[in-house]
Amino acid sequence: MNVLIYNEFRHEQDPGCAAGKIYPEGIHSAIAGFLRKEPDISVRTVTLDTVAEGITEEILKETDVLIWWGHMNHADVPDRVAELVQEAVLNGMGAVFLHSAHKSKPFMRLMGTSCSLIWRESDDLERVWVSAPYHPIAAGLDRFFEIPADETYGEPFGIPTPDETVLIGWFTGGEVFRSGCTWQRGWGKVFYFQPGHETYPIYYDPNVQTVIRNAVRWAKPERRTENCMDCPNPPKAHTGMSTV
Amino acid sequence: MNVLIYNEFRHEQDPGCAAGKIYPEGIHSAIAGFLRKEPDISVRTVTLDTVAEGITEEILKETDVLIWWGHMNHADVPDRVAELVQEAVLNGMGAVFLHSAHKSKPFMRLMGTSCSLIWRESDDLERVWVSAPYHPIAAGLDRFFEIPADETYGEPFGIPTPDETVLIGWFTGGEVFRSGCTWQRGWGKVFYFQPGHETYPIYYDPNVQTVIRNAVRWAKPERRTENCMDCPNPPKAHTGMSTV
Amino acid sequence: MNVLIYNEFRHEQDPGCAAGKIYPEGIHSAIAGFLRKEPDISVRTVTLDTVAEGITEEILKETDVLIWWGHMNHADVPDRVAELVQEAVLNGMGAVFLHSAHKSKPFMRLMGTSCSLIWRESDDLERVWVSAPYHPIAAGLDRFFEIPADETYGEPFGIPTPDETVLIGWFTGGEVFRSGCTWQRGWGKVFYFQPGHETYPIYYDPNVQTVIRNAVRWAKPERRTENCMDCPNPPKAHTGMSTV
Amino acid sequence: MNVLIYNEFRHEQDPGCAAGKIYPEGIHSAIAGFLRKEPDISVRTVTLDTVAEGITEEILKETDVLIWWGHMNHADVPDRVAELVQEAVLNGMGAVFLHSAHKSKPFMRLMGTSCSLIWRESDDLERVWVSAPYHPIAAGLDRFFEIPADETYGEPFGIPTPDETVLIGWFTGGEVFRSGCTWQRGWGKVFYFQPGHETYPIYYDPNVQTVIRNAVRWAKPERRTENCMDCPNPPKAHTGMSTV
Numbered sequence: 001m002n003v004l005i006y007n008e009f010r011h012e013q014d015p016g017c018a019a020g021k022i023y024p025e026g027i028h029s030a031i032a033g034f035l036r037k038e039p040d041i042s043v044r045t046v047t048l049d050t051v052a053e054g055i056t057e058e059i060l061k062e063t064d065v066l067i068w069w070g071h072m073n074h075a076d077v078p079d080r081v082a083e084l085v086q087e088a089v090l091n092g093m094g095a096v097f098l099h100s101a102h103k104s105k106p107f108m109r110l111m112g113t114s115c116s117l118i119w120r121e122s123d124d125l126e127r128v129w130v131s132a133p134y135h136p137i138a139a140g141l142d143r144f145f146e147i148p149a150d151e152t153y154g155e156p157f158g159i160p161t162p163d164e165t166v167l168i169g170w171f172t173g174g175e176v177f178r179s180g181c182t183w184q185r186g187w188g189k190v191f192y193f194q195p196g197h198e199t200y201p202i203y204y205d206p207n208v209q210t211v212i213r214n215a216v217r218w219a220k221p222e223r224r225t226e227n228c229m230d231c232p233n234p235p236k237a238h239t240g241m242s243t244v
Numbered sequence: 245m246n247v248l249i250y251n252e253f254r255h256e257q258d259p260g261c262a263a264g265k266i267y268p269e270g271i272h273s274a275i276a277g278f279l280r281k282e283p284d285i286s287v288r289t290v291t292l293d294t295v296a297e298g299i300t301e302e303i304l305k306e307t308d309v310l311i312w313w314g315h316m317n318h319a320d321v322p323d324r325v326a327e328l329v330q331e332a333v334l335n336g337m338g339a340v341f342l343h344s345a346h347k348s349k350p351f352m353r354l355m356g357t358s359c360s361l362i363w364r365e366s367d368d369l370e371r372v373w374v375s376a377p378y379h380p381i382a383a384g385l386d387r388f389f390e391i392p393a394d395e396t397y398g399e400p401f402g403i404p405t406p407d408e409t410v411l412i413g414w415f416t417g418g419e420v421f422r423s424g425c426t427w428q429r430g431w432g433k434v435f436y437f438q439p440g441h442e443t444y445p446i447y448y449d450p451n452v453q454t455v456i457r458n459a460v461r462w463a464k465p466e467r468r469t470e471n472c473m474d475c476p477n478p479p480k481a482h483t484g485m486s487t488v
Numbered sequence: 489m490n491v492l493i494y495n496e497f498r499h500e501q502d503p504g505c506a507a508g509k510i511y512p513e514g515i516h517s518a519i520a521g522f523l524r525k526e527p528d529i530s531v532r533t534v535t536l537d538t539v540a541e542g543i544t545e546e547i548l549k550e551t552d553v554l555i556w557w558g559h560m561n562h563a564d565v566p567d568r569v570a571e572l573v574q575e576a577v578l579n580g581m582g583a584v585f586l587h588s589a590h591k592s593k594p595f596m597r598l599m600g601t602s603c604s605l606i607w608r609e610s611d612d613l614e615r616v617w618v619s620a621p622y623h624p625i626a627a628g629l630d631r632f633f634e635i636p637a638d639e640t641y642g643e644p645f646g647i648p649t650p651d652e653t654v655l656i657g658w659f660t661g662g663e664v665f666r667s668g669c670t671w672q673r674g675w676g677k678v679f680y681f682q683p684g685h686e687t688y689p690i691y692y693d694p695n696v697q698t699v700i701r702n703a704v705r706w707a708k709p710e711r712r713t714e715n716c717m718d719c720p721n722p723p724k725a726h727t728g729m730s731t732v
Numbered sequence: 733m734n735v736l737i738y739n740e741f742r743h744e745q746d747p748g749c750a751a752g753k754i755y756p757e758g759i760h761s762a763i764a765g766f767l768r769k770e771p772d773i774s775v776r777t778v779t780l781d782t783v784a785e786g787i788t789e790e791i792l793k794e795t796d797v798l799i800w801w802g803h804m805n806h807a808d809v810p811d812r813v814a815e816l817v818q819e820a821v822l823n824g825m826g827a828v829f830l831h832s833a834h835k836s837k838p839f840m841r842l843m844g845t846s847c848s849l850i851w852r853e854s855d856d857l858e859r860v861w862v863s864a865p866y867h868p869i870a871a872g873l874d875r876f877f878e879i880p881a882d883e884t885y886g887e888p889f890g891i892p893t894p895d896e897t898v899l900i901g902w903f904t905g906g907e908v909f910r911s912g913c914t915w916q917r918g919w920g921k922v923f924y925f926q927p928g929h930e931t932y933p934i935y936y937d938p939n940v941q942t943v944i945r946n947a948v949r950w951a952k953p954e955r956r957t958e959n960c961m962d963c964p965n966p967p968k969a970h971t972g973m974s975t976v
Contacts, residue, residue, distance in 0.1 A: 362875075371906050371908075373886070373887045373888075373907070373908050374887070374888060375887040375888050375889065375908075375910070376888065377888050387850075387888075388906075398861070399861045399862065399863040399900060400861075400862060400863050400864065400865050400875075401863065405895070405896060405897075407893070408893060409893075409897070409910075412887060412900065412908045412910075413908070414902060414906055414907065414908045418859050418876075418902055419861070419902065420859075420861050420863075420900045420901070420902045420908050422863070422897075422900075
């Protein structure tokens, strides 16, 4: 299967930000690193600097699952790119949105809601609980796992009611958050996963990697379509006629 | 309560279209006509020609429920208007989308999906069944009601799984359609109601009027918010502190 | 509206249990106490000792909302009573299940699942967050409220995906729990509310009372039916016939 | 994978009923017939006459998916068998309920609702539309398929809102019905499929077989649990401790 990882890649290149020491080659490279260990997963990456060339209709048609990390530069992603990503999902491509991607253009398009939340930066420990242990995304996880430090996200999370809430986060500062949520959108599957502030080595965490790997396999489409945006006008169905 | 009805009002003014004879003052006037009979409902209308002035942030703040009918000119609704409508719903305003409004900009923004369907114009009789008889939108309806002639809509309907499917349509030509669907979007309630092709007197039908009247009352917000798009950054919650 | 409160009323009468000091007249009396302050709410109570006489088909027909608190003696509730409660909900009666009622016979019948959870008794402070601030059950609540001490409940909670998760609990010991959940079951509305261990004065808490009062108003049926268990056999629908 | 088919097998053995000619070895044998053509599917069958011996806790632990067809003798299925089936599903076993099994004990236990519907026996043609074409259960189907004659089922269908409505039926007599519905119940997946009146050769239909085959593969658990009914009491979670 083909995975495409989009990462903003601005924080990591900012000398004043700790992200560059933690992810010297970018968050996308860290994620690609562990996904490429899977014999059946092939990974491409693209960053904001070349997003218009790196995310096209043709590339998305070749992509089984798109992973998206963005934070301060959502507005710089061209509307056309966001539209292509949304249509690709509606046609079957899977999508995994990480952390601050809750306010990315493609995620907001697919949700239709504010995608707002409350937040706090203060090195809180996060405990991620599995609320849907039967879900494929939870395979290989214990009852909970811990992330020693992460940015705190809190409710209310301005999302449509998820199809399933797989993970719920607990933060030492007192907040809770629906940290792992799934939605079906057209032919495509969407997963939002909350952990991942850029100044912590979260994407090296084995449990976080397990969730992302599970999510990619879960979101991979078995069947796809094209032209989901069309409204066909077939003739009247009549007895004996069982197809277009 | 304040209701605002947006209607494209192009078909009715086209001499070559039957809609003008059926709705001489426009679909919006027909709908306003029966809603104004309710002592507690106040109705304003706006059409495509003046939509930028007729749908503003201030006007939407004063609106409890927006009803939307559009067909061939969805693209002419300014993106800014669609964005304001979406935000108003996320802040609490109710919205009722009728018939071909499934492809309107605001409805598509709130759904995040293709909102596609199959269709056929051929005077089919439609039988609208009540699949959720307990739902407030179904109050006063029998097990089903008939619409002597309507444009046929058919599945698959490219919507996110509705919170509730209140009505399902049966067409003589053999199609079925989820004709009455509800969704919660942020603080606002959304209802899609399929009947209403412009060349039939459907909005004069008592059962259709009952559904729209029920939907308006159901969608009216009890409480609203502002600034749903913001991501607040409150300090850490501590014992004894129960508020922002 | 008529509210009926069922409370097991065993802990409170056990001299070795602190519940008797906190609720000298029983948890049911404490809840009835604040509900009766509402001019439009009339309250009856019944306990396990007289449940077969106190919960009958006729009494349930007169009841708008049933509140249920039970813990160690779920098995002593007659199956017939549980069946009558389930049918009454399916016919429109609202139901609010509190705390350990997650393993009550009626709740388990309505859910169809294990209704299991993890638990811990250790005076944890609980912070109850509002994840659906727009919901009627959340009216009058801040972003969160605190309960100084409660029994800890934790995920995974063996429930069908709620229609809405209104409240999520945070416990000092590190657990999270979907503490306020709604479901539609037939014509009736069901709300589960997690706080309420018998050895703490939780039902005197103003925020807890607000939630229960809101839940009762939300669950009150606007319309009811009878005989929801029947499968009618009406003749074929034909054009022009719009009613049974 | 192991499939177990329960069929009442009374109609087929009744000389006065046409079912015996259509299914001389029973509906269960007809379904087993096409499933056994799959190299990876192993099928066992059990009928009402030996249901207490044929459906035990051990047998269900060995079963990946249970298929259930019952009609007039739901009451003769022992409550204990229904309870074991429900628990097996909650622990991960998949379940496919066919036609009149909507009123079977296990299905009603898993739903918690009336599972009522309206019905009519009159040789109506049924057109089954695919409302969720992306769903695995819809693989290999056209936009719709036809069943030349079936018993008519109609709305309202007294089920909890399905997780997904995959198929919607259209009947010549004017009814509609949510003919293919999915639910997650605990660790197990449940599918209800409406076609299948015993006096028609419906289970020989290629499209019907496709749906059942797809449903069996979809419902097969990837992971299972035991003891889902328990409420564990683990110690307080603390930093560094990530497992029970």
